Amino acid sequence: MESPRNTSAPPQSGPQDNQTSDHLAGSSPRRGRSAFSAPGKSRMGDTLFAGASKGSGVLLLVIMAAIAVFLTWRSIAAVNADSANFLTTADWNTQVDPMVFGIASIALGTIISAVVAMLMAVPVAIGIALFISHYAPRRIAQALGYVVDLLAAVPSIVFGLWGALFLVPHMSGVNAWLNDYFSWTYVFKQQLPGSQPRSLFTVGVLLAIMILPIITAVSREIFLQVPRAHEEAALALGATRWEMIRTAVLPFGRSGIISASMLGLGRALGETMAVATVLSPSYILQFHILDPGGSTIAQNIASQFNESQGLGRDALIASGLVLFVITLLVNGGARLIIARRKEYSGADA
Amino acid sequence: MSSSLTHARNSLSSPLTERRLPKWMPAANAALALLLAVAIGAGFGLSSKLQWGLIAAILFVGIQYLASTAVEGRRHAKNTLATSLVWVAFLLALLPLVSVLWMTVSKGIGVINVNFLTHSMNAVGPNDKGGGLYHALVGTLEQVGLASLFAAPVGILTAVYLVEYGRNGKLSKAVSFFVDVMTGVPSIVAGLFVLSFWIIILNMPYTGFAGSIALAILMLPVVVRSTEEMLKLVPNELREASLALGVPKWLTILRVVLPTALGGITTGVMLAIARIIGETAPILMLVFGADAINMDPFNNPQSSLPLYVWTEYSRGTDQSQARAWGGALVLIVVVMVLNLVARGIARWKAPKSATR
Numbered sequence: 001m002e003s004p005r006n007t008s009a010p011p012q013s014g015p016q017d018n019q020t021s022d023h024l025a026g027s028s029p030r031r032g033r034s035a036f037s038a039p040g041k042s043r044m045g046d047t048l049f050a051g052a053s054k055g056s057g058v059l060l061l062v063i064m065a066a067i068a069v070f071l072t073w074r075s076i077a078a079v080n081a082d083s084a085n086f087l088t089t090a091d092w093n094t095q096v097d098p099m100v101f102g103i104a105s106i107a108l109g110t111i112i113s114a115v116v117a118m119l120m121a122v123p124v125a126i127g128i129a130l131f132i133s134h135y136a137p138r139r140i141a142q143a144l145g146y147v148v149d150l151l152a153a154v155p156s157i158v159f160g161l162w163g164a165l166f167l168v169p170h171m172s173g174v175n176a177w178l179n180d181y182f183s184w185t186y187v188f189k190q191q192l193p194g195s196q197p198r199s200l201f202t203v204g205v206l207l208a209i210m211i212l213p214i215i216t217a218v219s220r221e222i223f224l225q226v227p228r229a230h231e232e233a234a235l236a237l238g239a240t241r242w243e244m245i246r247t248a249v250l251p252f253g254r255s256g257i258i259s260a261s262m263l264g265l266g267r268a269l270g271e272t273m274a275v276a277t278v279l280s281p282s283y284i285l286q287f288h289i290l291d292p293g294g295s296t297i298a299q300n301i302a303s304q305f306n307e308s309q310g311l312g313r314d315a316l317i318a319s320g321l322v323l324f325v326i327t328l329l330v331n332g333g334a335r336l337i338i339a340r341r342k343e344y345s346g347a348d349a
Numbered sequence: 350m351s352s353s354l355t356h357a358r359n360s361l362s363s364p365l366t367e368r369r370l371p372k373w374m375p376a377a378n379a380a381l382a383l384l385l386a387v388a389i390g391a392g393f394g395l396s397s398k399l400q401w402g403l404i405a406a407i408l409f410v411g412i413q414y415l416a417s418t419a420v421e422g423r424r425h426a427k428n429t430l431a432t433s434l435v436w437v438a439f440l441l442a443l444l445p446l447v448s449v450l451w452m453t454v455s456k457g458i459g460v461i462n463v464n465f466l467t468h469s470m471n472a473v474g475p476n477d478k479g480g481g482l483y484h485a486l487v488g489t490l491e492q493v494g495l496a497s498l499f500a501a502p503v504g505i506l507t508a509v510y511l512v513e514y515g516r517n518g519k520l521s522k523a524v525s526f527f528v529d530v531m532t533g534v535p536s537i538v539a540g541l542f543v544l545s546f547w548i549i550i551l552n553m554p555y556t557g558f559a560g561s562i563a564l565a566i567l568m569l570p571v572v573v574r575s576t577e578e579m580l581k582l583v584p585n586e587l588r589e590a591s592l593a594l595g596v597p598k599w600l601t602i603l604r605v606v607l608p609t610a611l612g613g614i615t616t617g618v619m620l621a622i623a624r625i626i627g628e629t630a631p632i633l634m635l636v637f638g639a640d641a642i643n644m645d646p647f648n649n650p651q652s653s654l655p656l657y658v659w660t661e662y663s664r665g666t667d668q669s670q671a672r673a674w675g676g677a678l679v680l681i682v683v684v685m686v687l688n689l690v691a692r693g694i695a696r697w698k699a700p701k702s703a704t705r
Binding site: 043045046048049050052053054055056057058059060061063064066067070071073074123124125127128130131132135136146149150151153154155156157158159160161162164165166167170173174177209212213240241242243245262263266269270271272273277298301302305313314316317320323324327328330331332335 | 399400424425427428430431432434435436437438439441442445446448449450452453502503504506507509510511513514515520521523524526527528529530531532533534535536537538539541542544545546549550566569570573597598599600602603620623624626627628629630633634655658659662670673674677680681684685688689692
């Protein structure tokens with residue numbers, strides 16, 4: 001950040017001083033006037049500063065546009081060189097000539113792992129957020145809030161390391177149990193019982209643990225903003241604590257919960273390293289989520305990157321574009337939901 | 350006579366003070382559930398302690414609900430159910446998160462010593478002991494520093510534009526929307542963008558600087574958002590007072606608005622730094638990694654802390670994985686310190702900046 005200018009440096013182009021202000025001025029270095037009182041000539045400093053700040057905003061838009069343009073540009077070349085259908089092919093092989101690759105299996109893996117993560121993380125995160133905002137003893141509530149915020153900042157590679165060296169060995173028992181009792185659900189059927197749990201399910205569990213703090217942190221903020229009058233009104237009418245939460249807190253916080261979940265979903269979709277450490281990747285289309293294999297877009301980019309050259313890299317960029325579009329849709333959708341609900345949920349604070 | 354009196358008292362007292370479960374019920378129930386879970390777990394030979402915990406949790410919620418239904422009635426039973434579910438959710442979620450921290454500290458602490466912090470991995474094989482992360486530390490500091498040099502001023506200026514200049518204009522609405530969208534851009538996509546633009550099209554080499562471009566893109570929206578929130582908290586009276594005294598708008602912003610919000614802005618920037626410092630994917634693609642110390646972020650590949658953890662993990666030997674834990678611990682400590690300092694600043698500055 002640039003340091004504030006010296007006090008005695010008024011703009012050079014200051015227009016003629018107004019007499020009355022000279023009387024009031026005293027010794028204070030003040031030759032300028034507010035923008036609305038001098039409509040004719042705009043000051044140098046004002047112009048520069050307004051221009052710089054506007055320019056920064058425009059720069060941000062340019063960066064976003066550039067991301068879309070450059071990714072699309074490289075993708076077109078790659079997709080043209082693809083000898084298979086980019087959207088429906090499961091395989092990813094850019095070492096052969098002509099190249100065979102498609103996003104079917106990696107996009108499916110991305111969505112499956114993210115859905116598993118969301119199903120587990122969102123209810124638990126709402127529970128923790130409610131615990132911190134409405135259930136925990138007040139003294140430890142604030143400390144817990146800090147802890148959750150700190151956990152939200154733990155880098156993903158640390159979760160990846162923990163996932164690979166601790167979670168994977170401990171998931172075998174859970175996998176076997178799920179396979180024993182829930183194999184009739186098809187989803188939880190293991191083709192090879194006892195195989196290493198480097199599966200999309202384990203990835204989903206790890207992603208759930210990773211996005212828990214961020215969803216919790218955002219939802220907690222919202223729950224704390226619920227007007228006390230609403231809560232007290234509900235309690236005064238004889239509601240139990242749960243009825244108060246259901247009728248006052250959750251409706252108020254709904255849009256906040258949605259945006260928090262979308263934030264978490266975005267992280268889960270784009271998570272790279274934690275998935276790369278846990279998964280043993282393969283390109284098969286399957287819904288048996290306990291079986292090892294499968295892969296996600298981000299993980300595929302990271303693990304294929306070093307072996308790819310030329311058009312192979314462009315192929316990875318094409319899959320990155322797909323991920324970009326998915327996250328764009330998720331975030332845009334969340335924003336629309338929040339904007340639409342704002343007028344209903346923004347009760348008097 | 351007396352019997353009818355007690356009867357009357359009973360029928361009177363029930364609607365006013367309902368029958369409640371005793372206060373010690375949750376604690377007693379938790380102990381009972383744990384005991385039963387241990388019995389079931391040991392009895393059926395369930396190997397995973399995770400399952401024992403889950404069984405205990407389910408038993409706890411179930412017993413609590415049934416007891417409450419029997420004593421207090423349906424509405425209170427629902428309330429009890431919600432309370433116990435919230436407690437169980439909290440405790441269950443705490444386990445893995447605490448486990449992550451505990452494992453990192455316990456496995457990493459043994460590796461860290463002066464040698465580890467001051468030496469690189471130059472000429473250290475996967476099976477060798479020793480080696481360190483000095484080169485990664487240098488790389489991280491330089492890359493994150495360069496990224497902040499770009500992202501902090503641009504982000505703050507953008508926020509100034511959103512709050513002070515472009516109120517509800519078309520451009521400011523677009524910028525505001527795309528800040529949100531940009532927050533959701535996955536780090537690997539930012540990395541791919543720099544790869545396509547900087548390395549493939551402009552044909553630049555893999556350097557620390559290429560990585561810092563991607564980090565800056567990831568950092569920018571976080572800075573904009575937090576600064577925007579802080580600027581909105583600055584009371585309008587301050588701006589009006591300054592403008593009424595004849596101070597031009599740009600000086601008002603520089604000398605009144607920004608200093609007032611400085612604490613919050615600093616906090617936001619530091620939290621943004623804490624967020625990008627752990628990014629691995631773009632560094633993996635753009636900086637490429639190196640084992641030797643490279644002080645120059647503009648020439649030749651570098652390393653960085655998260656990348657160091659990843660490379661040491663993928664070498665797969667016991668020695669290198671120990672180093673990976675050491676790197677992870679250093680990374681976590683750096684992030685935590687940044688967070689704590691940022692929050693400290695926020696707290697220290699808070700009463701002055703927000704009068705709302």
